[in-house]
Amino acid sequence: MTIQSPHAAPPPAMVAVLDDDEDLACTIARLLIRHGFAAQAFFDTATVSAALDRQVFGCLVSDIQLGTTDGFAFAESLRSRVPSLALVFMTAWPTTTHAVDAVRRHGGLDYLEKPIDTDRLVSAVSEGLNWSERERRILTLTALFTRREREVFDLLVRGHSNKEIAERLAISARTVEDHRAAIVAKTQTNGLAQLIALSRGEGTPPLPR
Amino acid sequence: MPEAEPREYSGFPVSGKPAKARAVMDWTKTISAKAGGAHIGAADLTADLARRYAPDLLLLALYGLAFAALHWAAHPWGGGGFFSLWYPAAGLRFAALWRRGLAITPWLMATELCVDAMTGALPLTGSGVIHDSISIMRPALAYAAAIAIARSMAGRLSGHRGESGSEPVTAAPMRLGIAALLAPVLNALMFVPLELALPPTAGPSAIRVQLVVSLTGLALGDLLGIIVLAPPLLSLARFYRSAERRALTMPGWRLLVPGAVILGASMWLTVALWRAGLGAQPTPLLLAGAWIGLRHGRTAAWFTILAVVALFLPYSAGPLGDGERLNLHLSLAAVAIVTWLSGCYADTQKIAEDMLARRNRLLFQAERLKTLRAMSVAVIHEISQPLSTLAIEAGHLKSRTADLDADIAQSAALVDRKAHTLSELVRRLRRFGGRSVDEPSPLPLCMLLQSSVQMVAPELRSAQCQLVLAPVPPDLTVHAQEIELSQALVNLLRNAITAAADRTVRMSTQMRGDDAVIRITNAVSARSAPPSASGAGMGIGVIIARTIVEAHGGMLVRDDEPGFVHMVVSLPLHSPRSGTET
Structure with missing residues (x-):
C-alpha cells in the first residue's frame, strides 16, 4: 500500500495511518500522499508493530478506539520502541479529558475530531515529521x-x-x-x-x- | 354577670360609661379619612393609592357588612356569660385572615370596631370603652397568631420544601385544619391575661364564677362558626380568583351513596337515641364523620358537618336552658372537629400521594431523556466515522474534477459542499450531546445563548414567533456544564414562546455585581391567568430549569410586571483565576 510521492526530494520518513475503519485509513493515507507525504494505511495494531521492525516511521496518525485496544496505550508502546515517532490522535468520541491526556500524558502533537479537518491534519503531520527528523538527528549524533x-x-x-x-x-x-x-x-x-x-x-x- | 345581654367577642361583661374613646375615635377617623381620600382621585398620588387599595377597601366594606349581619344572626344561641354558641362571623374573620394574609389584621380590627360602633354594640361613652375596644380587637389578633403558628409549624414539619415559592400548591390542608382549631382556643386563652392586665369593670368574683362557662361558650361558638363558614368562603375566593375549577368536580355516585347512607343512618340513630331519652349522643355521628372525612376528604367532611349542624341548630336555637344548649353544642363541636380533621388529613395524604406520583413521573422522564441523549450521542458518533471518509474523498473529487466539463465539476462541488455542511452539523451537534460526561468548564455566555436559540428555532418557526436577542457582552463567562445549562434556557424559552401573547420573546443579558443575569421576557394577554394557564407541561420545564440553574450556584426568579412575565436567571460569573485548562 506504499506509494512514494514524486515530489519528496529526500526520501521522507513514512507516516503510518492506523484506524480500524479500513476505508477511512486508506482515505487519510491517500490524502496525505496527495499532500506530498509518504503514507501507509494500517487496520490493526499487529501489522503496525511488524512494519516498525522493517522501516522507519516518522509519524503515527492513530484512532483512539481501535476495536478493543486502547489507541493511547498502543501508541505509547510504539513510542518506547521508537523514541522519534511523532503521534497524532484522532477520534469520533471527543472528550476534553481525552484531549488533554492525548497531549500531556501520551505526548501527542494533536488531537483531531472526526469528521477530520483536512488542513489541521496536514499541518499536524508535517509538524510531526519535522519533529521526528530532529529527534532522529540528535539520536544519531549521540549514538556516536x-x-x-x-x-x-x-x-x-x-x-x-x-x-x-x-x-x-x-x-x-x-x-x-x-x-x-x-x-x-x-x-x-x-x-x-x-x-x-x-x-x-x-x-x-x-x-x- | 350583671348584664342582661353580654357582649360578643369576649364573653366578658360590659358596663360602659365615661368618655375615654378619644384614641379609638381618632383611629377610626384616620381610616375613614384614608378611605375618603382615596375616592377623591384628584392628585396622581391619590389616584394611584385608590387603584392600589381600592380592592382592599371594597373587601373591608363587604367584610364589615357581612360581619354585622352574621353577628346579628348569631344571637338566638346566646347564653349567660357568652354571646353565642354558634358564631358564624368568626368563620368570616378567619377566612379573610387566611386568604388575605396576616397584614390585614389591623384593618379587620378597625372594621370590626367601626361596625360595632355603628350598630351600637360598642358604646362610645363610658368607662369601659377601652376595655371593650380591646376585647373587640382581641379575636382578630388571636386568629392571626393561630394562623401564623399553624403555618410555621407546618413549614418546620415539611422542612424547607414548604416555602419554595409554590405555596398554594403545596400548602397542606392540615395547616388550615390546625389553624381553624387553634384560632378559637387561642382567642379564649388570650382572654385571661388581657382581663388581668386591664382594669376590672365588673365584680371580680362574677368573672371567676362564670369564667369556665364563658370561655367554653366563646371557643365553641367561634369553632363552629369557623368550621362551617370558613371552608366554603375560602373555596369561593379561590374559585373567584383563579381557574382552579377542578376543585368543584363532584365525586361519583358510587362514592357519594355510601357516605350519604352512613350519614343518614347515624343521624337516624342519634335521633332515635335522643327520643329514647338518652340525650344527644354524639358517638354515631362522630364515627360517621370520621369515616366520611377519611374516605372522601374535606369537601365531603364539610357537607357532613353542615348536615349535622343544620339538624341541631334550629333545635338549639329554641327555648333551651344554658346548660343544655352548652352540652348540645359541645357534642356538635366534637363531631365537627373529628370530621373536619379527618377530612383535612385525608386531603393532605392525597396531596402527598399526588406529589409522589409527580416526582415519579419526573424521574421517569429524566431517565428517558438520559437514554435518548445516549442514543443521539451514539448516532452522532456513528455518523461521524463514515462522514470523515466521505468529506475527504468529496474534497479530492472536487479538486480533481475542477477542470473537467462543467456538469461533472458542478456535481463534485455540490457533493463536497454537502459533505462539509454535514460535518459542520455533526461538530455542532456533538457540542450538545457528545460531551455528556464533561466536567463543567468556562463557557462564554454568548455561545450558550446562541446555541439555545438555535435549539428552539424550529419551535419559533412553527409558532410564528419572533425572538429578540439583545447583544450579549462578549466577555461574560460562566463556569458551567453547557448541555445542562442550555437545556435550562431552552425550557424557559419554550415556555415563553408558548405563552407569548404578541408572538415576541425577548432575551437580554447583563452583568450585575458578580452575576450574569439573563432575562427572558414575554407579554401575556390580560386574560390568561398567572402561571398555570399557559399550557401543558409548563410546570416540569421550569422545575428542571430551576434545578439546573441552582446546581450551577445560580438562581431562577420569576419577576412579573403587569402584562409581562420575566424569567430571570442569574449565574455567578466565572473568575479567570479558577480557570481550568481545556
Missing part, C-alpha cells in the same frame, strides 16, 4: 559518542568551559580537552556554535563512520 563523551558534550552545549566541565565530572582539564577533540572529530564540526546547533537537531548529522 562514548558515555563520557556524551556527558562532556551535554555540558559543552550548555555553555560550560573546559575547566568547569573538568570540575563537574571530576576529571582533569586535559582529559576534557581530549574528549572535546574526539567530539569535534566525530561530528566533523568546527567550533562550539555548530555543536550547539547539532544538539538541537539542526544541521545535517554526520554520516556514521
